[in-house]
Amino acid sequence: MKLPEAYYLSSDVVAIARDLLGKYLFTCIDGVTTGGYIVDTEAYNGIIDKASHSYGNRITPRTKTMFEQGGITYVYLCYGIHEMFNIVTSVAGQPHAILIRAIVPTDGLDVIMHRRNMDTLKHHITRGPGSVAKALGISRKINACSLQSDTIWVEDRGLHFDAAEVAAGPRIGVDYAGDDALLPYRFYLRGNAFVSKPNK
DNA sequence: TCGTCGATCTACT
DNA sequence: GTAGATCGACGAG
Numbered sequence: 001m002k003l004p005e006a007y008y009l010s011s012d013v014v015a016i017a018r019d020l021l022g023k024y025l026f027t028c029i030d031g032v033t034t035g036g037y038i039v040d041t042e043a044y045n046g047i048i049d050k051a052s053h054s055y056g057n058r059i060t061p062r063t064k065t066m067f068e069q070g071g072i073t074y075v076y077l078c079y080g081i082h083e084m085f086n087i088v089t090s091v092a093g094q095p096h097a098i099l100i101r102a103i104v105p106t107d108g109l110d111v112i113m114h115r116r117n118m119d120t121l122k123h124h125i126t127r128g129p130g131s132v133a134k135a136l137g138i139s140r141k142i143n144a145c146s147l148q149s150d151t152i153w154v155e156d157r158g159l160h161f162d163a164a165e166v167a168a169g170p171r172i173g174v175d176y177a178g179d180d181a182l183l184p185y186r187f188y189l190r191g192n193a194f195v196s197k198p199n200k
Numbered sequence: 201t202c203g204t205c206g207a208t209c210t211a212c213t
Numbered sequence: 214g215t216a217g218a219t220c221g222a223c224g225a226g
Binding site for chain 2: 044079080084099128129172173177
């Protein structure tokens with residue numbers, strides 16, 4: 001059921017970002033399992049991508065996780081507040097990553113609502129990368145964690161969307177990246193209520 | 201060492 | 214619609 005390590009080793013990070021739509025992401029934190037299926041992703045294409053932290057081969061204590069072999073997590077803090085969850089792909093030395101922007105929650109809904117301080121399931125509960133991480137209990141403690149572990153993993157449950165349901169567009173919040181901000185590296189389900197920002 | 205800015209979200213007006 | 218939260222990385226000095 002878990003996607004095998006080989007799935008993450010491809011050098012085509014954009015293709016993996018597209019393929020991850022409909023895959024199920026789970027975490028098991030403190031013995032509680034929560035998860036759902038992915039409906040919004042963004043690809044970050046290594047050292048030539050101005051929007052990526054690893055642009056220009058920049059290696060810091062924060063970004064070194066991205067330079068490891070694919071199939072692990074990359075979790076970092078943004079705006080001092082939000083934890084962002086990424087999946088690292090490709091081989092060691094090639095810092096590709098995929099940001100998970102939104103999921104449709106399916107498992108552990110009561111725990112997810114509690115983590116998000118909500119008493120009903122509103123659509124924005126897992127909309128946006130900061131919200132996804134918080135809903136699933138993801139923090140920097142599970143940075144560089146293997147996706148073959150029993151803490152966090154991705155499953156294929158046979159859910160599939162055809163081309164008409166999937167949209168591609170420019171990534172969100174990367175205006176500083178110049179031309180690279182225009183690349184169609186974001187993939188999402190057209191019109192899905194859990195998808196953030198423009199979702200048409 | 202300091203100041204600026206970021207792969208953002210929420211609460212309030 | 215927009216201000217505020219709040220910390221790590223980076224460039225200037």
